Amino acid sequence: MEANEIQWEFAGEKLTLLPEKALYLPEKNALLLSDLHLGKTQHFRKNGLAIPASAAQNDLLRFKKLIGRYPAADVYFLGDLFHSETNNEMEAFYSLLDQESHRRFSLIPGNHDVALNQSPTLHITEKCHPLGNLILCHNPADLNKAEAGICGHIHPGFRLKGQGRQSLLLPAFFRYEQLILLPAFGKLTGLIPADEKGLQEVGLIMPGGIRTLSIRQ
């Protein structure tokens, strides 16, 4: 059955998987999320592609609700926080960070986070950032194979199959031997069926919650 949250242990660290597409580390009091792609709506609109403007507010609202619920002192964005160049959506995000100044926000930069400057509210780390036994990194390709990593970048989706040729692609956490992939937090990001080779289990996100599914290889 699906639950409000599930617990995994990975490289000796305790992880809480949230159906809000984020990871909470209780022992580190840290919240991890990836691929928000903020500003994508505005970026489209700036270039004349008329996606409804109201769609933009949704991701920020969800983010606001999420950090309201978890008292994390540290919030890590695992890359692709912003979709592209400066726009109004980003300003709204920064002002939200200002209101939350009791927390520390860090960005592990991804391929979309071009030319970002350090700011008092958002600390920008190196490409790979250690956290306990884990390495946080945007792109799994940048990871040293010997290290246990948590990454984004892929926007992973898991294909669930059923009788009568049914199938559904759902957002999920993907767990491999040395790697956990986070689902993309941003709504306008799309799902990519991720590699099932070496996949051990997935944290399947569904309308009513989240559950673990063991993968038999």
Place this chain on the structure above:
Amino acid sequence: MNPAYSWFDSLGWKVQAFQKQAWEAYAAGKSGLVNAPTGSGKTYSLLLPVLLNEREVAPKGLRLIWISPIRALTKEIALAAERAVSALSLDWTVGIRTGDTSQKERSAQKKQLPNILITTPESLHLILAQKNYPSLFGNLRCVVADEWHELLGSKRGVQVELALSRIKSLQKNLSIWGISATIGNLIEAKEVLLGSASADGVIIRSNSKKEIEIHTLIPDKVESFPWAGHLGIRMLEQVIPIIEKSRSTLIFTNTRSFAEVWYQKLLEAAPHLAGQIAMHHGSVSSEIRSWVEDQLHQGLLKTVVCTSSLDLGVDFHPVETVIQIGSPKGVSRFLQRAGRCGHEPGKPSHIWFVPTHSLEILEAAALREAVRRGFMEERIPYIRSFDVLIQYLMTLAVSDGFFPDQIMEEIQSTYSYSSVDEKEFQELLNFLVMGGKSLEAYDEFHRVVVEEGKYKVESRRIAMLHRLSIGTIVSDQMLLVKYRSGKRIGQVEEWFISQLKPGAVFWLAGKNLELIQVQAMEAIVAPSNKTKGQVPSWMGGRMSFSSNLSDMLRFKMSQMTSAHQETELNALDPLFDKQKQLSHVPHALELLIEKIHSKEGYHLFIYPFEGRFVNQALASLLAYRLSLVQPFTFSIAINDYGFELLSDQDIPIEMALDSDMFSADHLRDDLMKSLNASEMARRKFRDIARIAGLVFQGYPGKPVKQRHLQSNAQLFFDVFNEYEPDNLLLRQSYEEVLDFELEEQRLRQALERIHQQDIILKYPNQVTPFAFPILVDRLREKFSTETLQDRIQKMLQQLDEA
């Protein structure tokens, strides 16, 4: 017109009645439609009066625009025009403007257009996207839309309507003519072309009839002929002798990938034909295509495997035989193809129909019956295509800008948009200016700006993006395939290449190619010696049987249930015996339903024999009505004969039949609701979003820096549904499905017929000959009224049990 008479005389040609009528009508300042088949001299029926009417040897400026649906034809028209110009001792310039025209020539045309411009609908719109375009049309006398029947049923026809509405208001003194093959709705074709001025237009008919002989290639062993398939390669051995006996043969396949396969297999099976076989389809580069056409004209090719790319245009006299592989889906298309050969007067055209699976043999009989009865399909024009209108308004905004009042009046004079009211037009303007219904705070939407009442585009980047997107009405994202040396081979859809790894081998333009790398929008390849390769499959629409052909198919079907004496029907006896033994063969007053349980789930097969589209509509309707009893998820497969509903739970059809599942009551309402549960509207939206410029997908041959903008129409569909459910484009996608895919009118007739039929429900213990081709179809429609949660739970449960 005396010079024309003497020129015809000198060539030994006779001026035909319809040509004379057209010349006179043009001289009288009329507009209208010439109804004549290819090879009948239709080009000169309109070209000559334009050349001769004003007795000018070397006129100034653009005089005649000749619109052709496909690029391959433009060259032929230009040759015909040049021949006439020189024979009549005139000094008119002739030029071509299409997607193939070089940048250099385009710049030259920007300064000075030729007297006669031969172009496509897209390229005509690109001219409207140029600054100062109104000055180009000051000397224009006539616009001709060639092969109008072909453009009519597509959004490119709407593009022609829109361009004409603009040009007409710039140059009041203009004749507009169309040339059309015979279709079921010629009068409507004229109305669409001429818009509100249609009442004065004339229709001139050539009355030339061609005799056509249809032969069916019956498989040697019908018993072992496959029950399903589309390729028909099993018939290869029987096709080769036909090719050998004929001077030159055209082999038509229904898709480009089948053409590739047939070409390769022909070479393998008949190596002595090497050097005399060629291939022609829309993804082969224009250089290769023109080479093939030249060789055909000169009679140097024994056979050419082709697709609809050779449906139209001038005829190849050396061609004596036409072979059609698989169902042509419509009578008109079949006749058009048959007409590509045997153009000597009095000689009949021969066409061979090659079935690709058993039941298709019945189609051959149906086709012959339809031809005998003189049936012709209608081409249904698109109306109220807001996507094309948005693209057009952008085009005008990019060039000189536009004033809405004037343009609204112009578009209301077209057939397509005559019913668009002020409110809808305002909605479109809002969409362009504000990217939605209202101005949002802090919004940075920049597309069209309004300055002193004039709507225009200021951003050069947006202007460029728009110009690049004008040609996208038909094509998906294509990648250019070329050798390292730069020689072009053709184009393939991006998704095909994206699933290949470097080193993989595939077939294109009859060559084995190894993928070296993909850079920007180009795939670099090298020749490969491997004999096995993947065949690119091009998506393309899946065509449906026309209602005429469906009628004839049901007629032939009913003949199968009584005594018959026709080669095709006799050949099918073993198959129908098997069907009868396993289930039932329905006669005209019966509707057969088969219910089967397999490892895959619960199957329901229903055979209305109504053509793919109506069957699709019936399937959606039934799926929806069944789901009123309990929530259901179906996988739906459809062909021209029938459809399958497949589910993970038992389908209570017995109970459903008691409650009149096929009633025509609440039809439209139920259909609309069924659309929400299926993916049809979502799929339609993909094209609409592209045409309306909602998604930008880059451009072949250009390194695209806008990667961040590459998005997917699916996301847009979801976002619109959630945030702007009454969006114009979203509504259009539903309407297009209802009008063109579900064909509500035909559906109603089908339901009435079903109402009079007895329903025969059978429980075969294995898959029947009727069911098999549907069962193995992998392109399926999804339909679900179950909640996402329920579906996930069931799948997880099945996973646990497995």
